[in-house]
Amino acid sequence: MLQPLKLIDQLRARLRETLDLLPLDANQGWVSLILELPQPLAMAPDLREVGFYLGHAQRGEFYAGYGIAAQWQAEGPGRLERLRQVALTWSKDWVQIDPDETGLVAQGLLGFAATPRPREGEDLPNTLLWLPELALIRRQDRCALILTASRPITRAALLHRWEGWIARLAPRLGVGTPLPLPASVLNPLRSQPDFSDWSRLVLAAIDDIANSRLEKVVICRRQAVRGQRPFDLERLRAVLSESYPSCQVIHIRYAGSDFIAATPERLFRQWGDRVEADAIAGTACRAQDQMQDAAIRQALLACPKNRHEHQVVVDAMHAALAPCCRALEEAAGPQILALNNAYHLQTRLRGLLRPGIDAFALAEHLHPTPATNGQPRAAAADWLRTHEPFARGWYTGAAGLIAPDLSGELWVLLRCSRIQGQEAELYAGAGIVAGSEPESEWQETEHKLAAMSKALRFA
Numbered sequence: 001m002l003q004p005l006k007l008i009d010q011l012r013a014r015l016r017e018t019l020d021l022l023p024l025d026a027n028q029g030w031v032s033l034i035l036e037l038p039q040p041l042a043m044a045p046d047l048r049e050v051g052f053y054l055g056h057a058q059r060g061e062f063y064a065g066y067g068i069a070a071q072w073q074a075e076g077p078g079r080l081e082r083l084r085q086v087a088l089t090w091s092k093d094w095v096q097i098d099p100d101e102t103g104l105v106a107q108g109l110l111g112f113a114a115t116p117r118p119r120e121g122e123d124l125p126n127t128l129l130w131l132p133e134l135a136l137i138r139r140q141d142r143c144a145l146i147l148t149a150s151r152p153i154t155r156a157a158l159l160h161r162w163e164g165w166i167a168r169l170a171p172r173l174g175v176g177t178p179l180p181l182p183a184s185v186l187n188p189l190r191s192q193p194d195f196s197d198w199s200r201l202v203l204a205a206i207d208d209i210a211n212s213r214l215e216k217v218v219i220c221r222r223q224a225v226r227g228q229r230p231f232d233l234e235r236l237r238a239v240l241s242e243s244y245p246s247c248q249v250i251h252i253r254y255a256g257s258d259f260i261a262a263t264p265e266r267l268f269r270q271w272g273d274r275v276e277a278d279a280i281a282g283t284a285c286r287a288q289d290q291m292q293d294a295a296i297r298q299a300l301l302a303c304p305k306n307r308h309e310h311q312v313v314v315d316a317m318h319a320a321l322a323p324c325c326r327a328l329e330e331a332a333g334p335q336i337l338a339l340n341n342a343y344h345l346q347t348r349l350r351g352l353l354r355p356g357i358d359a360f361a362l363a364e365h366l367h368p369t370p371a372t373n374g375q376p377r378a379a380a381a382d383w384l385r386t387h388e389p390f391a392r393g394w395y396t397g398a399a400g401l402i403a404p405d406l407s408g409e410l411w412v413l414l415r416c417s418r419i420q421g422q423e424a425e426l427y428a429g430a431g432i433v434a435g436s437e438p439e440s441e442w443q444e445t446e447h448k449l450a451a452m453s454k455a456l457r458f459a
């Protein structure tokens with residue numbers, strides 16, 4: 001890695017060399033400058049200000065955004081369509097200059113809460129589309145810095161802002177990935193619902209399933225914990241990436257609140273006229289012992305209750321995608337998705353899209369799937385609104401990157417936590433179908449909560 005000072009000088013010089021390429025006319029819109037970084041980065045630093053981070057260790061990718069060049073918010077029915085209308089202007093109003101021919105593009109973050117109706121106690125906007133002022137991107141071995149601003153803007157103002165970002169970022173680029181701290185103790189605070197209310201909820205759901213009002217509903221818990229030191233989010237990102245390399249680590253810091261997830265569940269990826277979506281439902285906790293672990297895997301594949309719970313999700317996602325696609329197929333399955341701590345059943349759907357179907361339209365059709373809400377969709381949402389004792393916020397919502405051509409990839413926000421200083425609120429849920437039992441579903445949520453709580457102990 002270059003010495004920080006040298007890097008600052010190099011980036012400043014490149015900025016001054018390339019600034020004249022930017023069209024700073026009086027037109028409204030945005031402008032981005034993409035500058036290649038001389039060496040691949042191991043990680044994206046947390047500059048401790050408003051920003052977001054999406055990283056996938058196995059793919060060797062991250063996209064970190066800092067500051068706000070532009071943002072749009074929406075809520076209520078039609079929330080995604082309203083933001084889609086904004087993003088449709090990107091292709092003509094967002095000029096991106098890539099003088100180093102990196103082939104990388106500036107993207108926006110799209111994120112949204114579980115339901116379009118905001119509820120009290122939610123601290124992130126219900127639906128948010130966000131262009132950061134500075135982004136660090138890594139794809140395979142290629143790394144770039146992307147600077148973005150709203151137009152019109154003068155060259156002098158741009159230089160001042162962007163040099164400021166480079167000065168703040170460059171000294172942090174040479175610093176390696178933070179190591180886990182010695183394990184500390186987490187004290188559990190309240191769980192909403194507690195076990196007895198949980199049992200009542202699960203039994204009520206099973207009743208409504210027996211009465212054919214529902215086929216499946218996903219009931220969730222919120223568990224508060226207190227650590228012995230303020231959590232270090234940069235370290236937490238590193239611990240989560242190391243522990244769950246196939247998961248997408250998503251960190252959003254906005255309006256003084258930190259939301260972080262390490263999710264195994266990709267809602268979809270869309271590029272050109274293609275879409276891939278993953279149905280993930282059906283869970284078993286893994287064992288240390290290899291023989292026992294192999295038996296758990298086989299038992300999950302053969303378990304009628306889990307297969308049914310999974311199939312409900314596959315069928316609903318198939319039905320949701322069908323109107324968007326001119327061809328749609330699902331892989332033979334289900335397959336096993338193996339995480340460090342759990343096995344899930346997974347089925348991949350692949351489709352060829354009809355013209356005009358972009359990432360916003362796919363999000364609108366697909367979200368929420370019965371993996372996190374239930375089936376039928378509206379009945380399950382009503383049931384949860386009247387029964388669940390807290391606002392889910394962004395938990396079971398989705399987030400991901402959207403490119404200027406409105407293609408993108410969204411991840412379901414699971415295995416996540418809202419963090420404030422030394423306290424964290426963790427979320428987890430379990431799918432209830434005929435044959436579910438309160439005790440084992442509670443154990444499943446305990447296990448899912450542990451994915452985040454274990455990592456928090458080292459941060």
Ligand SMILES: C=C(O[C@@H]1C=C(C(=O)O)C=C[C@H]1O)C(=O)O
Pocket residue numbers: 218265280281282283344371372414415427428429430431448
């Ligand atoms: C709801 C959660 O997970 C979802 C529910 C699953 C299940 O019930 O088997 C499995 C994966 C996720 O789709 C969660 O992690 O909180």
